[in-house]
Amino acid sequence: MVDHDSFSSFSRSKTLHQLEKQHFDLLIVGGGITGNGIALDAITRGLKVALIERYDFASGTSSRSGKLIHGGLKYLQNFDFPLVKETGSERDIVYNNALHLVYPITMNFPLIKKESYNLLTLKAGLTLYDKLAGVKKDERHKIYGKKKTLQNEPLFNKRTVQGSGCYIEYRTDDSRLTLEVAKTAHEKGAVILNYVEMTEFLKNEHNKVKGIVGRDHYSNQTFTIYAKHIVNAAGPWVDEVRKKDETITGKHMVLAKGIHIVFPYNKLPVNSSVYFQHKGRMIAVIPVENRTYVGSTESLYNKDMDDIHVQLDEVQYLLSCLKDMFPKVTLQIKDISSSWAGIRPLIGESGKKPSELSRHDEIFESTSGVVTIAGGKLTGYRKMADRILTYIDKKRNLNLPTTKTASLKLSGSQFNSIEELYEYSNRIQGQYSHLGLSQQDIDHYVLRYGSNTEKLLQMIDSYNTQQEKKEHRNVLGELRYTIENEMVATLTDFYDRRTSYLLFDLELVKKTLNVVTEEMATLLQWNKSVKEKEKRQIQYQIKKALHFKKE
Incomplete structure (x- = not known):
């Protein structure tokens, strides 16, 4: 017998009924990590919360990342110290709240001739990173000379690798992390449903937003959802949602595409995860059980957002990077066992170059009162949720309690160690x-x-x-x-x-x-x-x- 209050496909009609009949404090459009993070934060602060997702939870960016809970090392290059500090502390929180999904891994960062890091800058960078990110004593970095580096990873290119730094990163399953956040919000009372598309905004006589029209992809029926506050957290699709409200001016989404290719582990048998520079670009090589995945290239993307393909030239680029880094390994296209491609939203402004695009999350509000959050990263989902709730709280004088999610164990993670x-x-x-x-x-x-x-x-x-x-x-x-x-x-x-x-x-x-x-x-x-x-x-x-x- 199925529990009809469970997070179940058998409960769709009941959940649709709840969405239509209840009046919510907060409605979130978008069921990726950001949207579900907001739902969890809001429900634990006492708001009545609904969330709809046009396709499936995590079906966009949140299932197509590099699957790492980054401590933010790469932001040091841009001297973005606050971001390193935030992602470092957040990483620890995500780990403790989802012990079954977040695993520490050793990341080997080789020093390569003619790339931007040398022994001095890597040592300084990793020391600063340990400090800013609050890295635990037993997880602090180690620096190795050439001989020890090649012992640690015999597959490295002897001619170009000069030494290395090893530090701890955390790997995750991004789509399952998103799902566990959604399930936890549901367990706390949020009304959440996938395959419901927002088709239009409903406004009052003062042109202020008061709800939406939704279409259920299964029954093809349309219905209304009413809420005092509406948050657009649709990731790369936030501008598509904003256009249904008003014309977009000023800041807008610019999409960056990343790809990953997967090999059987015996084709690329690295001793640990590797993060290396190739002509300035960062490439990650991550072993997972009997597979090794490699990514990612980042290029601007302006094609179909709902059907993103890995291109042949992107694969060839990664294969050439791997050949330079691991010359003993022969990899061909036929060795690839799977792949994925995804896009992430960066925030652009007219007249700005791609290199100037912001990696930070930002909040916009339209004249009708639709609040949009865009940008950001998987690791920072909890902080993004806190920022959006704090923003709404201040603007609407709600006097909400502070966030409670820092020590909230996610569904499935009822373990203390x-x-x-x-x-x-x-x-x-x-x-x-x-x-x-x-x-x-x-x-x-x-x-x-x-x-x-x-x-x-x-x-x-x-x-x-x-x-x-x-x-x-x-x-x-x-x-x-x-x-x-x-x-x-x-x-x-x-x-x-x-x-x-x-x-x-x-x-x-x-x-x-x-x-x-x-x-x-x-x-x-x-x-x-x-x-x-x-x-x-x-x-x-x-x-x-x-x-x-x-x-």
Whole structure:
């Protein structure tokens, strides 16, 4: 029996009814990390909160980042000390509040001939970074000479690498982090729904915004949502939303595109993560279990925002960077096991060059009272939420309490330490030993679903006698769990943003696609045409991950 108050696709009609019937203090348009962060902050300060997302949660920038909770080292080059300080302290908070999703990794920063860092500037930069970012004592940087650097990473180019600095970064699953923030806001009382598009603003006789017209992508019905305050947090799409309110003047979004390509780990077997300069551009090489992903190039983007492709020339550029850095490794396009491309909004002004674009988040307010937040980064989502609530509080004299999210554990992260997390993992492996899952399998699930993994194992158990193949049984259990508890509505929601199989295990997607499609069609009562459309869409995503467009 499904709990109809759960964050479930089975509760859509009830949630739509709530959106239409309740009168909200705050309505957020946009279900990425920024929008969901605002929803969580607002609900914990006592406001009545609604959030709608045109597609799926994290379907834009929030699932297409470099998947790092940055401490902000690269901002030192621009002497942006406040940003380094903020991202450093925020990184620690995000880590403590989402222990199952944020992992410390060693980042190896090689010094390369003719690039902008030398031993002196790297040492000074990392020392300042440790200080500003409040880095824990046991995580402070280490500097190595050439000999030790090449021992640490034998794949480096002996001719060009002069030494290195090692420091701690944090890796995450960006789409799952977004989802856990959304689920936590929902648990606290926010009314949140995906696949609802804002089509127009509703205004009163004084031309002040009082609500929106929304369209549910599933029933194709339109309905109204009323709220005292409306925040536009649509990421790269904020200008599309602003245009529905008034003509845009002054500051506007400029889009920067980044790409990542994924290899089997044995094709690029680096000893740790690497962050290196190539002709001034920064490239990250991140190993994750049996894969290594590489990114990103950053170029201005002005094409279709809803269908972003990795271009062939971008892949060739990254391959040439890798060849210079790791000359012993031979990598070809056919070695790529998946890829992704994303855009992030930078804030531009007429007459400013791309190099002058702001990486900071900014708040704008229209004459009708629509408040827009744009720019910013994954790591700073909590601070962005605090800034927008503080802005609304001051402008509208709401006398809100201060933010409460700094020590708020996210859904799935009911652990006080990593030790507790692994104790939990060991305990549930014993409880569900009849499923024949290895400790490594359970650990994988715990590092995805955290303290909600027991619910998932119950789902897998419910398929135990129905499925001959364990692989099918496991993935169907995961599917059912994510439909009932994580609002999965499409095949791409499941394979991409809930599990990342599309990015890191395409073979599993191909092997389980038929059985998952059939089960999803049964659970969500798809007719034949919906089923075919869904299948075409995921097959298109698979093709997109492996085939690169020529300009």
